[in-house]
Amino acid sequence: METFKKIKVTKGEKMLEIENPTSYPLIGMGAQGAVFQLSEEKCVKIYPDPLKAEMEKESLLAGKHLDFFPSVYESGENYIVMDYFNAPTLKEYLRNCTYIPESIARKLLEILKQLKEAKFTMIDAPLRHIFVLENEELKVIDHVNAFKRQHPVPLKLLRDLNIILLKESFLSYVESLEPEIYQEWDDYFHKNQLDYKEIPVGDASGKVKTDSAVAQPLIGKGHQGAVYRVSEGKCVKIYGKVDHAKLEQKVLVSGQELSFIPKVYETGKNYTLMEYLTGPDMNSYLKKQSSLSPETSQGILAILTAMKKRGFTLIDAPLRHIIITNKGFKVVDHVYSFTREQSRPLELFENLHERGFLDDFLNHVKVLNPQVYEEWTKEPIPLPEPVEEVG
Known part of the structure; x- marks a missing residue:
């Protein structure tokens, strides 16, 4: 008989590594564990760290009386078998909404009140x-940090609603339905309000660490800094090291006339x-494409040639760093860009190779700029090297 206990989940350098000899499909993966579907009603979350399994088990047992918690069927040193919800997340459910439904706002408020009471x-x-079942019944998963992190107000919920422009709609219901809670949240934000210039971003072992209590929406994080959205049209990048700030500012400020440089x-x-x-x-865009258009190749090539002409010494544009906007490609x-020596876009080549578009890109470049093609090839x-399949 097939058993999920054969599945191995371990910590990798950047993400979890999974060895799954079973037919149970992977349906979710986060920082603490990976989730596999066992049946129409059940799934199992497997943790690389038994301590995380124990933390979530403690939370689930403490909240077993709450209707919005998943039921637990079995647990072990590194796993928990619980309810599987075949339903959209609240993020997906609200995707096309111009305002948050009052029924959803009421249920979110009730969930938050019950978490506090528990x-x-x-x-x-x-x-x-948060999953939305039939009749708008809400279920909440991932309770590893329920007794660890200090979030007296719903910072992540409000950040997410802000990103999809529903925060103000939700808060208007909170003010109307629960004025005392609204005032409590308002007092908290005024007391803990941070100037975005002072948002703490630590640098440890080459990795940027951010503070989950910061109210501004975190929209990106890399090796040098974290990016927060601060208004409809602006974001701020906070650097872990002052030297990194100086290096990037020199590139950005001196290149404001370049079309691909953000303002x-x-x-x-x-x-x-x-x-x-x-x-x-x-990268996200090309995942959904069956071919690489000449226009896309031309746009990328224009950026790389402009980099070289402008004096960049690092000539590269990884796919994840190219943003497709209504004003063209931005990097x-x-x-x-001014300190590392690299004459060929090697990371771009690797990214395109992974997507299966490298040959198309190089063929387009050969037609568009034969000299650059010769230099690159x-x-x-x-x-x-391709990974060999075992078995």
């Missing part, structure tokens, strides 16, 4: 962790305030 310290839940509004010792770019990144993350392009 003595949880995490009075919060991001939209992706900069203000700079400081550890931050850069710039335009918020609306649109998908190129983010320029910390090392006179030596073999280093690409990762």
